[in-house]
Amino acid sequence: MASSLSNCFIAAPSHSSRAPSIRPLQNLIYYKPFETNLCIIPLLLKLRNPKLNSVQTRATLDEDAQISTAPSVLVEDQKQLSKEVEESVRVLKNAAKTRKVPAEEILQAFSVIEKAKLDPSRFLETLGGTKSPGNTWMLIFTAQKKLDGGKYFPITAIQRFDAAGKTIENGVYLGPLGCLTFEGRFSWNKRILAFIFERIRIKVGPLNPFEFSLKGNDEREPSNKDPFFIWFYIDEEIAVARGRSGGTAFWVRCQRIGN
Numbered sequence: 001m002a003s004s005l006s007n008c009f010i011a012a013p014s015h016s017s018r019a020p021s022i023r024p025l026q027n028l029i030y031y032k033p034f035e036t037n038l039c040i041i042p043l044l045l046k047l048r049n050p051k052l053n054s055v056q057t058r059a060t061l062d063e064d065a066q067i068s069t070a071p072s073v074l075v076e077d078q079k080q081l082s083k084e085v086e087e088s089v090r091v092l093k094n095a096a097k098t099r100k101v102p103a104e105e106i107l108q109a110f111s112v113i114e115k116a117k118l119d120p121s122r123f124l125e126t127l128g129g130t131k132s133p134g135n136t137w138m139l140i141f142t143a144q145k146k147l148d149g150g151k152y153f154p155i156t157a158i159q160r161f162d163a164a165g166k167t168i169e170n171g172v173y174l175g176p177l178g179c180l181t182f183e184g185r186f187s188w189n190k191r192i193l194a195f196i197f198e199r200i201r202i203k204v205g206p207l208n209p210f211e212f213s214l215k216g217n218d219e220r221e222p223s224n225k226d227p228f229f230i231w232f233y234i235d236e237e238i239a240v241a242r243g244r245s246g247g248t249a250f251w252v253r254c255q256r257i258g259n
Contacts, residue, residue: 081118088112092238096140096252099152107147110248113233113240120191123234127193128163136160137239137251145246158254161186161193168195178204182214187222191231193241194222 088109095101128134139157143150160169166188171181184197196218203209222228229241240250 085116103150123231124163124188126234128161132162132165134162136254138254142249194226194228196222
């Protein structure tokens with residue numbers, strides 16, 4: 001279901017009384033909880049009522065938030081990181097902050113970062129943290145296969161990766177309209193994160209959410225035969241990956257705060 005980063009990203013924070021917000025390091029990008037997973041997004045967009053234009057459908061920067069464009073600690077650890085890669089990282093961080101960087105510049109940044117073949121030894125720890133419930137990331141931009149075009153993702157899509165528990169949670173949020181999330185397990189091999197979804201949870205309007213299992217009797221370890229992400233870059237603020245079908249995307253780091 002989520003094998004393509006270009007058209008099937010589904011992400012979600014864990015379900016609790018705490019609302020997520022984007023926090024690139026010390027800065028916050030807020031989005032409202034219950035704001036809904038890809039694969040059904042085309043349908044959801046068709047169902048959206050034009051009168052609900054006031055509903056926030058993507059995360060926006062807090063007035064005081066400023067994403068750092070300086071190289072991160074992780075970037076500085078990679079001693080042979082080229083100036084071209086550093087500049088590409090700055091382009092993506094500026095895009096996450098403003099959503100005004102032209103798509104062509106983002107696609108070029110993707111190409112540079114992918115070709116750099118950076119050391120992935122710290123990727124999983126940075127992506128999923130060192131303890132549960134892991135780290136949360138918001139989808140910013142998706143590109144087509146072979147970087148043949150791309151665009152900013154129009155609604156709030158969140159993914160949570162828990163490196164300690166090897167779990168993944170994906171969801172899309174459409175404010176008061178509801179949300180749809182998928183939960184499952186993942187495996188990690190060098191820079192490849194393969195995953196299997198086991199549960200789906202649906203919430204429509206003010207109704208209580210309901211869920212059902214997708215698991216069956218499948219207890220096997222996720223493999224490259226399942227949906228997967230190939231990670232090219234991860235630091236404390238942004239992450240870049242490609243899906244099984246060839247689409248590339250990047251996320252900005254999130255953190256939960258109180259309602």
